[in-house]
Amino acid sequence: MNKIKVVSNPYEKTVTFCRYDLSSESWITINSENNSNSKLVSAVFQRGFFPFKVYDILKEIENEYSVPDEKLELIFEGPNDEKQQLEEALKDERFSNIILSSSTSYLENARDVLPEINRIFKNLEPLIIKNIGESNKEIETQLKRFSDASGDTVPICVLGTYSAGKSTFINALIGQELLPSAETPVTAKIYKVTASSYEDRAKISFVYKDERVVLTFHDNQVFYDGLNVTDSFGKKVDGILNTSFDSIISKLHAVLEVINDSADQGVGDLIEVLVPFSKGILGDVGSKITIFDTPGSNSSTNSQHSEVLANAMAGMSNGLPVFVTDSSSLDSTDNSKLKEKLISVEGLDERFTMIVVNKAEAADLSSTNLKSDSFRDRIMKQAIPSKLYAQGIYYVSSILGLGAKLKGHLEGEFYSEQFDTYREKYSNPETKYYKKLYEFDILPRQMSSTVRETAEKSSDLIYANSGLLTIEDTIKTFVDRYSHYNKCQQAKALLDKLLLKTNAVITEKNADLHSREAELEANLDDQKLVIVESLKSTSLSMGNDLLIQYPKEMKIFQEDLMKQINKDDVLNRFNDIQTEILSLNPTLNLTEHQQIDISNLKIGNISNEVSNYFGVTRENKTKKINLENLASAQTVDYFRNKFVEELYFSRIDFERISSSFWSNHASEIKSHFERIISGDLGLEPEKRQKLSQLILSYEEIDFTQLNLEKFSKEELSYVFRLGDFTLKSSKVNASGLKKTYNDLFKSKMTEFAGSICSEHEKAFKIWLVNLTSIIVQNIIEFSPELSALNTKIQRTRNEVASLEEQQQQIENYTNQIKQMITWK
Ligand SMILES: Nc1nc2c(ncn2[C@@H]2O[C@H](COP(=O)(O)OP(=O)(O)OP(=O)(O)O)[C@@H](O)[C@H]2O)c(=O)[nH]1
Numbered sequence: 001m002n003k004i005k006v007v008s009n010p011y012e013k014t015v016t017f018c019r020y021d022l023s024s025e026s027w028i029t030i031n032s033e034n035n036s037n038s039k040l041v042s043a044v045f046q047r048g049f050f051p052f053k054v055y056d057i058l059k060e061i062e063n064e065y066s067v068p069d070e071k072l073e074l075i076f077e078g079p080n081d082e083k084q085q086l087e088e089a090l091k092d093e094r095f096s097n098i099i100l101s102s103s104t105s106y107l108e109n110a111r112d113v114l115p116e117i118n119r120i121f122k123n124l125e126p127l128i129i130k131n132i133g134e135s136n137k138e139i140e141t142q143l144k145r146f147s148d149a150s151g152d153t154v155p156i157c158v159l160g161t162y163s164a165g166k167s168t169f170i171n172a173l174i175g176q177e178l179l180p181s182a183e184t185p186v187t188a189k190i191y192k193v194t195a196s197s198y199e200d201r202a203k204i205s206f207v208y209k210d211e212r213v214v215l216t217f218h219d220n221q222v223f224y225d226g227l228n229v230t231d232s233f234g235k236k237v238d239g240i241l242n243t244s245f246d247s248i249i250s251k252l253h254a255v256l257e258v259i260n261d262s263a264d265q266g267v268g269d270l271i272e273v274l275v276p277f278s279k280g281i282l283g284d285v286g287s288k289i290t291i292f293d294t295p296g297s298n299s300s301t302n303s304q305h306s307e308v309l310a311n312a313m314a315g316m317s318n319g320l321p322v323f324v325t326d327s328s329s330l331d332s333t334d335n336s337k338l339k340e341k342l343i344s345v346e347g348l349d350e351r352f353t354m355i356v357v358n359k360a361e362a363a364d365l366s367s368t369n370l371k372s373d374s375f376r377d378r379i380m381k382q383a384i385p386s387k388l389y390a391q392g393i394y395y396v397s398s399i400l401g402l403g404a405k406l407k408g409h410l411e412g413e414f415y416s417e418q419f420d421t422y423r424e425k426y427s428n429p430e431t432k433y434y435k436k437l438y439e440f441d442i443l444p445r446q447m448s449s450t451v452r453e454t455a456e457k458s459s460d461l462i463y464a465n466s467g468l469l470t471i472e473d474t475i476k477t478f479v480d481r482y483s484h485y486n487k488c489q490q491a492k493a494l495l496d497k498l499l500l501k502t503n504a505v506i507t508e509k510n511a512d513l514h515s516r517e518a519e520l521e522a523n524l525d526d527q528k529l530v531i532v533e534s535l536k537s538t539s540l541s542m543g544n545d546l547l548i549q550y551p552k553e554m555k556i557f558q559e560d561l562m563k564q565i566n567k568d569d570v571l572n573r574f575n576d577i578q579t580e581i582l583s584l585n586p587t588l589n590l591t592e593h594q595q596i597d598i599s600n601l602k603i604g605n606i607s608n609e610v611s612n613y614f615g616v617t618r619e620n621k622t623k624k625i626n627l628e629n630l631a632s633a634q635t636v637d638y639f640r641n642k643f644v645e646e647l648y649f650s651r652i653d654f655e656r657i658s659s660s661f662w663s664n665h666a667s668e669i670k671s672h673f674e675r676i677i678s679g680d681l682g683l684e685p686e687k688r689q690k691l692s693q694l695i696l697s698y699e700e701i702d703f704t705q706l707n708l709e710k711f712s713k714e715e716l717s718y719v720f721r722l723g724d725f726t727l728k729s730s731k732v733n734a735s736g737l738k739k740t741y742n743d744l745f746k747s748k749m750t751e752f753a754g755s756i757c758s759e760h761e762k763a764f765k766i767w768l769v770n771l772t773s774i775i776v777q778n779i780i781e782f783s784p785e786l787s788a789l790n791t792k793i794q795r796t797r798n799e800v801a802s803l804e805e806q807q808q809q810i811e812n813y814t815n816q817i818k819q820m821i822t823w824k
């Protein structure tokens with residue numbers, strides 16, 4: 001039996017294939033050297049997005065490696081979401097000889113880990129802004145952008161030649177007649193359209209002649225900022241703002257028309273619009289997306305637009321490119337240049353490109369076409385599909401979709417006319433040419449059935465038949481599932497960059513510190529220098545010793561607090577729960593079989609007794625499964641609660657132990673300093689006494705002001721992700737649960753311990769620096785200049801301590817993120 005392994009890492013955008021070599025008993029990666037003819041080594045398969053290619057990949061594997069009358073074993077390594085897509089595709093009977101076996105290695109779904117990465121960034125942001133932010137605007141901006149986007153904004157970029165209907169398509173997506181559209185080239189700028197959280201609020205913001213203009217619409221009122229009403233453009237806008245309109249949207253639309261018309265008279269390249277989206281599939285994910293409308297790709301200013309677009313998207317997840325075209329232009333030269341343009345826009349993930357064929361309500365699509373393979377083949381050969389096909393080709397009538405959402409109340413004359421002309425044909429199944437546009441969509445095989453199912457379920461026939469619903473459903477899946485892989489990768493890269501920056505700042509501050517110290521020393525007389533040196537070196541060596549001893553001791557406590565479970569714990573608990581359920585629900589007890597008395601069987605009643613026997617067996621089987629399902633769910637709950645409780649208290653214990661470590665040693669250090677001072681240092685008795693007093697009454701280490709994240713049991717319970725531990729059958733997967741529990745406990749405890757230790761170390765270092773410095777200051781009566789210099793030194797030292805701690809923290813976080821997105 002041949003064995004093939006598929007390894008998909010969507011974080012790194014790679015898919016690799018291996019075959020098992022019997023003679024060497026090892027896996028061999030299939031590559032262009034050992035299998036140059038294989039499609040499996042093509043970029044489409046290796047760099048494409050696995051779920052979209054899965055069907056074709058399976059076909060290829062089957063072609064190349066299947067042996068007649070033998071099973072082919074397939075092993076998949078990757079995230080669970082992708083594995084499900086694979087299982088779905090394998091249901092096709094042409095793959096009936098492929099058996100999927102499980103693998104021990106897997107990746108977490110990005111949608112599961114991203115919330116945790118976001119949490120990390122929330123903790124990190126204040127820390128970094130406090131320390132490097134002020135001195136490093138660039139990092140601050142990047143970080144802010146990332147955190148703003150960490151609520152996760154996914155850019156949907158609508159591209160295409162002019163008049164293809166891009167703006168109308170966006171209007172349909174958001175369910176509002178917002179963006180201007182016409183037969184002639186219209187859109188001259190890039191529009192960034194974001195959902196407003198309130199139905200009665202909107203905002204338009206752009207630059208006009210180097211001045212930012214912000215128009216805020218609130219109910220019936222409009223507030224403006226930066227608009228110069230004496231200039232002709234300002235006058236026009238002002239005129240509209242003072243006219244009354246039926247709705248806030250009509251007003252926005254009119255303003256956008258003026259802005260578009262004045263495009264070449266000083267309006268900046270990006271126009272931002274915040275507007276309420278109407279309800280619909282996208283309403284649900286509305287807060288997570290930003291839609292970009294772009295000028296026709298054949299417009300003369302296009303290269304500049306790519307740049308504006310790239311800038312506007314910086315910091316967001318990778319964008320979803322949506323190509324709008326109409327069926328007659330699939331092969332135009334203008335369109336064929338689009339691929340290059342698309343690739344040149346940084347931040348667009350072309351592996352996800354959707355091709356939207358607009359204005360399809362009147363296209364030549366017949367039911368004969370629908371059934372013929374050659375229709376599909378002909379389309380796939382056209383310039384755009386052959387170059388850009390990734391997520392599929394979607395047929396849509398934007399006007400019908402928009403009209404459906406607005407219940408036919410369309411203001412634009414052409415929109416309205418078009419809608420009225422076709423509404424019957426797309427909503428009345430009795431009419432002769434009744435059509436469902438989504439049926440013509442050309443999609444990766446395993447996606448088409450799910451996508452269609454959603455459309456079939458809709459009660460709004462025009463919305464579904466216009467093809468719009470299907471497109472929105474696909475966008476939603478992209479937003480919910482796929483866009484996050486890239487975001488996770490970005491997070492890691494940003495932290496790596498931050499580490500380099502903090503390093504540089506630390507080096508710089510240290511250099512500054514040393515030169516100031518040298519300056520101070522040069523100004524001290526010899527005797528005082530000796531005292532100061534002795535104090536400083538004691539402080540340094542004691543501090544260093546403790547910093548070495550501390551992690552060692554804490555490690556031991558950490559081990560003690562690392563609560564682990566074993567498989568039997570799970571099984572015993574499962575059995576106990578089962579017994580308990582049975583005692584509470586006697587109906588779940590298995591029914592006893594009636595003995596079949598063979599001697600008494602007569603031909604006539606065999607079937608009766610036997611079928612009774614099997615009936616009972618079947619009934620018992622169902623009961624058993626029900627019971628097991630119930631007990632499994634309760635077992636998982638039980639361990640989730642246990643996990644939360646134990647982790648919560650372990651963390652508290654750890655923090656307490658760590659605080660007392662430092663408090664105890666701080667007292668020792670104080671007495672040590674006090675002994676040095678009372679020794680023979682040539683100090684007058686009065687001064688000595690004053691210093692002793694000062695040292696002994698010096699404040700305790702302050703652990704209350706730390707950056708330690710607030711944490712609650714709710715948050716911890718969320719941490720308990722199931723990962724790859726899924727219920728394989730109705731019975732709980734004990735070893736999976738055990739592994740998840742233990743791994744998570746270990747990693748969480750390590751994380752907590754890491755951040756507690758580094759925060760406590762920082763608090764100690766700062767405490768020690770301050771104490772030493774106060775003593776030094778009191779020994780030497782500094783001149784005002786030297787005193788100022790000394791204060792500066794102390795401040796820089798604190799900064800360095802804080803930065804070093806931060807460095808540690810970022811490193812911890814980076815490692816955590818790496819852990820989350822690497823193989824388990
Ligand atoms: N029949 C039909 N016409 C449409 C549809 N969508 C858009 N149109 C028309 O096509 C023309 C161009 O639409 P726009 O939305 O302005 O196209 P665009 O791609 O944004 O054009 P530019 O901004 O100029 O690049 C307009 O007259 C629209 O009314 C549709 O679904 N069906």
Ligand SMILES: [Mg+2]
Pocket residue numbers: 166167168180181186187293294295
């Ligand atoms: Mg347009």
